[in-house]
Amino acid sequence: MSHELGTLFSAALLYLLLLFLLAYVADRGLIPDRWIRHPLTYTLSLGVYATSWSYYGSVGFAETNGFQFLTVYLGVTLAFTLSPVLLRPILRLTQEYQLSSLADLFAFRYRSQAAGILVTLFMLVGTLPYIALQIRAVTESLQVLTHEVPPQTLAMGFCITLTLFAILFGARHTSPREKHRGLVVAIAFESLVKLLALLLVGAFALFGVFQGPGHLSEWLQQNPEAVRALYRPMQEGPWFSLLFLSFAAAFLLPRQFHMLFAENLDEKALATAAWAFPLFLFLMNLPIPVVLWAGHFLELGVDPDYYVLGITLIRNHPSLSLLAFIGGVSAASAMVIVTTLALSSMSLNHLLLPISYPDPRLNLYYWLLWGRRLLIGIILLAGYSFYALLEHSQGLVQLGLISFVAVAQFLPGILGLLYWRRATRDGFIAGLVAGILVWAFTLLIPLLHGSGLIAWDFDLARLQAASGLDKWSFATFWSLSLNSLFFFGISLLTRQSPGEQQAAQACCTDAFIPITGVVSAASPAEFASELGETLGRRTAQREVQQALADLGMAESEHRPTELRRLREQIERNLSGLLGPQLAHIIVSRRLALDSRAKTALADSMRYVEERLEQSRSLLDGLTAELDRLRRYQHRILADLPLGVCSVSEDLRVVLWNLAMELCSKVPGRQAVGAKLNSLPKPWNEILTGFARASDNHIHHLEVEIGGRPHWFNLHKADIEEAGGNVSPGLVILVEDLTHMEYLEAELTHSDRLASIGRLAAGVAHEIGNPLTGIASLAQNLEFAKDNEAVRARAQDILTQTRRISNIVQSLMNFSRSGNAGIPSEPVRVSEMLNDALQLIRLTHQRRDIRFDAICPDDLCTRGDRQRLSQVFMNLLSNAGDASVEGGRIDILASERNGRVLIEILDQGCGIPPNIQERLFEPFTTTKPTGKGTGLGLALARNIILDHGGTIEIDSAEGVGTRVIIDLPQAEEAP
Amino acid sequence: MQRPDDQSLDMSVLLTLLMIFIFASPFTRWWSGAGLPWFLPYLLWLLPILLGAWTSRKGGGA
DSSP: OOOOHHHHHHHHHHHHHHHHHHHHHHHTTOSOHHHHTSHHHHHHHGGGGSOHIIIIIHHHHHHHHGGGGGHHHHHHHHHHHTTTTTHHHHHHHHHHTTOOSHHHHHHHHTTOHHHHHHHHHHHHHHHHHHHHHHHHHHHHHHHHHHSSOOOHHHHHHHHHHHHHHIIIIISSOSSTTSOOHHHHHHHHHHHHHHHHHHHHHHHIIIIIISSSHHHHHHHHHHOHHHHHHHHHHHHHSSHHHHHHHHHHHHHHSHHHHIIIIITOSOTTHHHHHHHHHHHHHHHHHTTHHHHHHHHHHHTOOSOGGGHHHHHHHHTTOHHHHHHHHHHHHHHHHHHHHHHHHHHHHHHIIIIIHHHSOOOTTSOHHHHHHHHHHHHHHHHHHHHHHHHHHSOTTSOHHHHHHHHHHHHHTTHHHHHHHHHOTTOOHHHHHHHHHHHHHHHIIIIIHHHHHHTTSSOOOOOHHHHHHHHTOOHHHHHHHHHHHHHHHHHHHHHHHSOOOHHHHHHHHHHSTTOOOOOOOEESOOSHHHHHHHHHHHHOHHHHHHHHHHHHHHHTOOTTOOOHHHHHHHHHHHHHHHHHHHOHHHHHHHHHHHTOEETTSOOOHHHHHHHHHHHHHHTGGGOOHHHHHHHHHHHHHHHHHHHOSSEEEEEETTSBEEEEOHHHHHHHOOOHHHHTTSBGGGSOTTHHHHHHHHHHSSOSEEEEEEEEETTEEEEEEEEEEEEOOOSTTOOOEEEEEEEEOHHHHHHHHHHHHHHHHHHHHHHHHHHHHHHHHHHHHHHHHHHHHHTOTTOHHHHHHHHHHHHHHHHHHHHHHHHHHHHTOSSTTOOOOEEEHHHHHHHHHHHHHHHTGGGTOEEEEEOOTTOEEESOHHHHHHHHHHHHHHHHHHSOTTOEEEEEEEEETTEEEEEEEEOSOOOOHHHHTTTTSTTOOSSOTTTOOSOHHHHHHHHHHHTTOEEEEEEETTTEEEEEEEEEEEOOOO | OOOHHHHHHHHHHHHHHHHHHHHSSHHHHHHHTSOOOTTHHHHHHHHHHHHHHHHIIIIIOO
16 A cells, blocks of 8 residues: 555645644634643643654664663653753743753853854754754655655755744744744644554554454564564663763753743743653653564564554555654654754854844844744755755664764753853863764764765774774763863863853852942933944833833832842843843943942842842751841841831941831832932931931931921941941931820820819809809899899899809819719610700701701610710700701711711801811810800810710811711610 | 752652662663563653652652
């Protein structure tokens, strides 16, 4: 059985179109975000590791090298098992510093453009055989299925389609900050397709070829050599070398690095991938021995590399062979797309940009986007050329392993990056160059020689035989040994630059990098202006805005601390755009640090605290104890009921505690890092003046805040230079006396009222006695019926004495106030109101004033009914007096939170503001002389206070007055 | 009580040592030459994967 070339081509094209569609809908947001972010999607996207080498070549590898084909996946399992110490630190670094490729990572750590260029060039050369392998696998699979040699244009067509896909879905954004969700989904889908296809082929081999496990077992018993042939190479072959190589390839291959770190959407997904990805590889490899034996059983006449396709042709299953072919296309296309994207990103940052940085007048984003797209095309063209030039005598696995040895050369550098701060740029470059030379000598040149591209007559095989190592172990051992030797040796002999030291510390998670220097540019606008010289005005503005948004910072920010943070954020963002080294150069040149300026203590403190918060989980033993102590002391300062403000030598605020925030109304976030003279008024003048003054104490300083007077005591003490990093400065204590002042004023007022009460009682007593006499005499005079004039005068005297008597009685009542002797019986509020209303309606009958009361019958308070009725009498009388004829007064009583709330609302003339403040003081009245004593409200207030309640008056002139009384609620009165 | 970071680190080191013992030590030569069934390497491979999944579900994963 065979397939038509056209059918297979159409099937592959349709499959790639399906991928386009899937990536498109994912990019458009038509696939739920939780599916895209799901750890399973991430795990499947890592399946890009399994290329056509795994898909087709594993069977061929198993044929020649037995179970050694498993090492290619066991090494990956080992690397993922070590993910907490190996993969997670790299992921955090790449995310924190926006590093999108291995070249970025090395250029960042070793602060060297040369390192970036070298890594990129080597990665390009080392990976081209791998890309060629994929193109070859697709064309050869076509040959197996059609029994005819496919034209070269088909391979070219495959490359063009993949270029289009990579450009459309892998180069949509210029910054790695924006992930390519469509690409991730498409690659995950490809992994699923190849897994299912391979499992189906395996199931077909087991049940379609062998008629089930029983028959397979029988066949194996009859052919014991089949199993022995799998085990035998483990005893003698390059088992350990391959295990080691695949360990390195698991995260250093460009496509693996890209999907693992650059396209990672959630760090937590790595925890799932640590076991789920090895499981995926396990399932991919489960059918390999069965497919191999099925090929033997059927005595297929095809290369074992293509048994996966071959067995499906024998039993006439066109749909299965088509699916197996699609699985192969899937494996090859995913690898080519992701590898090309990763290499294009590296080439852009480390080859194209350093060589030809665009004119600032051009739109940098478009330039980068189209530069990347152009590079994708060039890389795929180079891969295709390599495929076209290569002699196809090498097995699929051979080509793949050449790339594995190439990427393993980065292993010493990456271990140094993560765990050896002493490693230097020179050591890294020297080691890598040594490794590359050995790799080229042992693997690349023989490959090119084998393909007839170069002449080479060195007898490498003799050297290998003399060493007693096989080809792969020989190349791996010598390249990595020399690489490591040079890396460690030269690192020990050379010194790091300051920038390199800082980057080395940043790469070690628990290292602390002190902040030094102040940015010369004084505002975000100046940042944009300076960067505009290199990036172009629009790009610079956009990058500054982006960094401000990332940090939640305002455009008006001017504090050196915050500007320093802004500078760091801009460098990180530019690193994602242009690569770390170029970003570092641009930021260092355009946003230079003033080395003469002393780093503010506030900067260091905030930075240290941020770092401590981030690394809290890493603290242990004594450091953890010290951190607890630090937190405790910090808490003491923060919660101290005194305002504490410490300032550095240059009068910049270092500490601003909670009490300081409350008394000054200036938030700590605004104050810390700012100079004292730039604080809001009046604190700028007060604190700057006090800091400069010779006196260490100021007592009872009156300050107007929010239109009200406040009083403070200020104290200060010098912070002496204690050596180390502790700079001299000042600590200022601010003691808020305002509350105390108000309490004292209230106490004085109460004393005054008490004195008035005592005076009133005395005066009332003294006046009362003669007044009684005068009243008695006047009553006698009234009976002098013969003299009309005398009787009229007597009547006048009696009227005036009654008035004096009322005043005296009021004074007596006022002076008698106090809660002693108040009965605590429940009293119905409605009854008290009715008592008051009956009397009031009588007095205001002629003025036609309406009184409306709403009060629940069962609402009760506790106290003296008569005295409380007196309160309502006074208040209603005042309301009536203030109301115009025909006016309306509402009385609303209700229960609220276990209290009785009574409101009396009138629509009268209101109370003038100047009187409102002293309304409850005795003898304060708005009524004309002779109409009121000014004691009614003072008396009412005393009675309410004696009953455990409160009274408030809310009045607006010309609108009306609302009196609110709050009293304790009691159980219902009997 | 151990922190999750410590737990994941411990389990990671333990599983790595187990894998090295099974697949990259003289023990590998021994079991590969003992004439065992063909699926044994798969079973040995599955062991650290399942242990990794189990520790990850317990909260000590990477």
